[in-house]
Amino acid sequence: MDRFEDIPQQALAWHNSGIGAVLATVIETWGSAPRRVGSQLAISGRGEIAGSVSGGCVEGAVIVEALEALEDGDSRELEFGVSDQDAFAVGLACGGTIRILVEPVGGALPVDLLDRLCKARQNRTPTAYVANLDSGERRLVEAANADTNLADRFRADRSGFDVDSRVFVGVHNPPLRLIVVGAVHIAQALVPMARIAGYDPFVVDPRDTFASAERFPDTPLLHEWPDEAVQQIGLDSCTALVLLTHDPKLDDPALESALRSNVFYIGALGSTRTHAKRQSRMEAAGFTAEQIARIHGPVGLSIGAAGPAEIAIAIMAEMTQVLRQKG
Structure with a gap:
């Protein structure tokens, strides 16, 4: 449709x-x-x-x-x-x-x-x-x-x-949804791009100063703890989750919920070293190597992106690739 x-x-x-x-x-x-x-x-x-x-x-x-x-x-x-x-x-x-x-x-x-x-x-x-x-x-x-x-x-x-x-x-198919955890600068560029691409975007961040209507106009904002927020929104095969906070206390609870679901895309911001530490934490939490491999990190296609807007483009491109080309 x-x-x-x-x-x-x-x-x-x-x-x-x-x-x-x-x-x-x-x-x-x-x-x-x-x-x-x-x-x-x-x-x-x-x-x-x-x-x-x-x-x-x-x-x-x-x-x-x-x-x-x-x-x-x-x-x-x-x-x-x-x-x-x-x-x-x-x-x-x-x-x-x-x-x-x-x-x-x-x-x-x-x-x-x-x-x-x-x-x-x-x-x-x-x-x-x-x-x-x-x-x-x-x-x-x-x-x-x-x-x-x-x-x-x-x-x-x-x-x-x-x-x-x-x-x-x-x-x-139900409408595509994008859940962004972390109301940072990249999210400010990613949310309108996702909306243009046909997604219903949601921003999750317990920090009211970051997740404000001024920074994210016309966007549902959830200030609950991320694992509670993503369950409230819902996780299914037409949902993508992008983690942008760099803070394991915020990212990891939502990440664990996503790994237990059938969301089509999971992306997490951070360097290769940061992602390795993230993988170790997920392994310690009891997730299998196959489950952990679903996490795209560093997030986005490797296109040499510099700055929030270009990183958002790289994320949207990778989400599209996973949605349309992979089983």
Whole structure:
């Protein structure tokens, strides 16, 4: 998904209210398309809409088809494309083409399945919606139970359509989160970068003077002890933890919580010597060599970064590499 929009929840709410609902999903694109595969539009039985499948250029036609599909309960596949000379006028640049799957809730899309999907999203459980367009089968697969191909899709956050099997996989990952322990200068550069990259950032530091609204505007600030704070926020497979305090009394409690979780990234500031001492402390705390190896230290890609902003860039680059390229 482009971002974690509540489109399935809105469709379920419209259905449960008795007015009916349809979900339209981009399942395939060619050329340059304004919305990526997996983008969704919900249409109510009264013609209300939430979300988008094209940025506005084909929504009108989709709504008409959706209301007709609501009457018969069957799914529909729609394809929209334009010639190069007309492309920019309707928003499908360079002759782009999109295919859209239209599914009435309570018809082609079972209500109980949509309800389970919405609960999985609410609980931050990475879940894939798998639809066989020939057999009509719909099912959910959680990331924890995914095969290799699906696991790759979860990691890349990439929905897709297999032309040969005619199976669409819609990946519903929760929003990415970044927890920064240590409200230092690097954090002031890292937090806005992370927000631009699609993360929900949190800053943890019991020192009120450091973790202040003036230094971190529009950012959730937690002044509890770090291990309590990270548990309060939550640690899961879509969360990254970055430790920046240089103080073991602050870093280590959060680090131990992260090593017991399945966060996708753990980074810790400090020299090679500092990191060696950190590894020794974790070993003494009972963690295995495999667990300790999850810690990226010194934090960030080795790009010769100098100063807080460049170090923040190196951290964001390494987080992205781990998220998108590693299993």
